[in-house]
Amino acid sequence: MTRQTRVAMMAGVGVLTLGMGAGLLAVFGLPVSLGSAPAGPPELQHVPQEAAVVAYADVRRMMSSDLRQQLGALAVTPQASTPNEFEQQTGLNIEQDIDSVVVALVPADAGVDGDRSPHMVVLARGRFEASRLEALALQEGGAATDYRGIRVLTLKESEGTPAALAFLASDLVAFGPAPMVQRAITASLDRRNVLSNTDVMRLxxxxxxxxAWAVGRFDDLMSAARVDPAQAPAGLPAVSWVSASGTLGASIDGVVTAEARDEAAAAQLRDVVRGMLALGQLQGGNAAAPATLAQAFQLSGEGRTVALSFSVPTGALVAMAQQAADAREARPAR
Amino acid sequence: MTRPYWTSAWRVFDLSVGEMLWSRRTVFMALVVGLPVVVAVIVRVLDVFGIAALRVNGQAMGGTSLFGLMLWLLFLRFAVPVLAVFYGTALIADEVDDRTLTYLFTRPIPRGSVLIGKYFAYLACTALVVLPGVMLTYFLLTPVAQIGATFVSLLIDLGILAAGLTAYGALFALVGAWFRRPLVVAPAFVFGWESVVLLLPGSLKQLTVAYYLQGLVPHAMPADGGITALLQGLVTDVPSTAASLGALAAITVGALWLATREVERREYVLPQ
Structure with missing residues (x-):
């Protein structure tokens, strides 16, 4: 065998070895990055693989937005300047201490015992006083245990599945029914998480x-909303996946997307939405703010996809809130 | 004194692997294997710019599904049999055409070891080009987040491709040893007989290699509903994994045994 042949064969073996190495690193959980990272926030590594609905909200950005400040000023009840009871007990100010939240729903038949409604886990990133929360849980009759090296606080429940809180990292907690919190821990440690769920990750x-965004299987969303399929409108087209997202700035921009089971169902859904938009415009009448809202929506989509995008100026929302506040004040007190 | 069989096969392997790797066939092989890699690079570049390279029913096809489709159509149903046809049939036929068979057969080595050594050289050449090509295509098409979940499937896919190269190669080594014009018979088998018989009801499909390879593929397809369902819909009658592996092993061993027997017994008439 010549040197040239040996080099060519070693090159082939080298590519295979490198590929094997990278693949096995990915399988056994060591980080592999080829110039791109998985979509979504890092909390998704704690979401079970079977999750049918996943939602995310950048709480910090929403709380600090101009819109929220303006709407807060119009609130009926002025914002309390002193800590409330929850904050006093937990040391947690939801408006200031929570940065982001991920909520995941796992269908009832996907491995968690109990009732048939979907099981939820909430992953919150922020600043938490672990020792204070643990002391509070123990004081209330709960228990503090270690599950696969993660501190888990199980809260005392008189009936049903007890709730649990796990400290996944110094700035990340998982909250939900105890079996779901354990699955959130397992999902990350065993690398069997939603990152390998191609349907969800595609959305x-x-x-x-x-x-903020939410993606999910339509049936499971209906189930989570406790809508009985038998009670759903008869003419509702067959929808398989829905997703929605939005950004908050000078305007609220967003899009709601539905994937129908086939093109005929998508066309039918487009007709339904188009009719609803027309009705909204009619009901808006001459009032400026509702008319602005109704005209802010645009219907699009092709094939099996139906997309409803919107861009609502925050000024229009504040104007509507102002009108509502004025109407409240004008109403005689009982 | 005749050298031991496997020592002789090793010497022939050592001699043949370089000849095969730097032959004109390798250019053809590079084209066959390079095409999916180029397609994968294009898909990856389009993906960076947010453009879906392939849509099915208006839906963008994911990288994992696309890889499954390419593995099935480009590698397993095209590249593997075509490479086996070109290399496998040439193991003995090339030596006859080049009138160099005499130099090998007059050496103090068993005749059968010539074919065995050349067969392993074919396996080394094709496997070391095809399998890295598949590996590159996989890493280009599969999203990083899905590598952990799909890599074991890739290892099974690589095993299936290696099984395909092994079985087809042995079969066409036999065709090359038996027939005077193997490049007529072998493509007719792959693109005629196998293509037709696989679509027919009945048990005739058991007389193909593709039937047993297809028996392995659905088990190894990446778990992505659409494409798996599509391909499994095309292949309604598949043997079990154990039966497929057994049949492929039997084809390989049987074909190699018959081919070495033929080479040892036959008096080859070299063209003048």
Missing amino acids: VAQHDGMH
Whole structure:
């Protein structure tokens, strides 16, 4: 065998070895980056693989937005300047201490015992006083245990599945029914998480970078909303996946997307939405703010996809809130 | 004194692997294997710019699904049999055409070891070009987040491709040893007989290699509903994994045994 042949064969073996190495690193959980990172926030590594609905909100950005400040000023009840009871007990100010939240729903038949409604886990990133929360849980009759090296606080429940809180990292907690919290821990440690769920991640990638988004299987969303399929409108087209996302700035921009089961169902859904938009414009009448809202929506989509995008100026929302506040004040007190 | 069989096969392997790797066939092989890699690079570049390279029913096809489709159509149903046809049939036929068979057969080595050594040289050449090509295509098409979940499937896919190269190669080594014009018979088998028989009901499809390879593929397809369902819909009657592996092993061993027997017994008439 000549040197040239040996080099060529070693090159082939080298590519295979490098590929094997990278693949096995990915399988056994060591970080592999080829210039791109998975879509969505890092909390998704704690979301179970079978999740049918996943939602994310950048709480910090929403709380600090101009819109929120303006709407807060119009609130009926002025914002309390002193800490409330929850904050006093937990040391947690939801408006200031929570940065982002991920909520995941796992269908009931996907491994968690109990009732048939979907199981939820909430992953919150922010600043938490672990020792204070643990002391509070123990004081209330709960328990503090370690599950696969993660501190888990199980809260005392008189009936049903007890709730649990796990400290996944110094700035990340998981909250939900105890079995779901354990699955959130397992999902990350065993690398069997939603990042390998191609259906969900495909939709997450479409909305990555938005301030808030939600993706999910339509049936499971209906189930989570406790809507009985038998009670659903008869003419509702067959929808398989829905997703929504939005950003908050000078305007609220967003898009709601539905994937129908086939093109005929998508066309039918477009007709339904088009009719609803027309009705909204009619009901808006001459009032400026509702008319602005109704005209802010645009219907699009092709094939099996139906997309409803909107861009609502925050000024219009503040104007509507102002009108409502004025109407409240004008109403005689009982 | 005749050298031991496997020592002789090793010497022939050592001699043949370089000849095969730097032959004109390798250019053809590079084209066959390079095409999916180029397609994968294009898909990856389009993906960076947010453009879906392939849509099915208006839906963008994911990288994992696209890889599954390319593995099935480009590698397993095209590249593997075509490479086996070109290399496998040439193991003995090339030596006859080049009138160099005499130099090998007059050496103090068993005749059968010539074919065995050349067969392993074919396997080394094709496997070391095809399998890295598949590996590159996989890493280009599969999203990083899905590598952990799909890599084991890739290893199974690589095993299936290696099994395909092994079985087809042995079969066409036999065709090359038996027939005077193997490049007529072998493509007719792959693109005629196998293509037709696989679509027919009945048990005739058991007389193909593709039937047993297809028996392995659905188990190894990446778990992505659409494409798996599509391909499994095309292949309604598939043997079990154990039966497929057994049949492929039997084809390989049987074909190689018959081919070495033929080479040892036959008096080759070299063209003048």
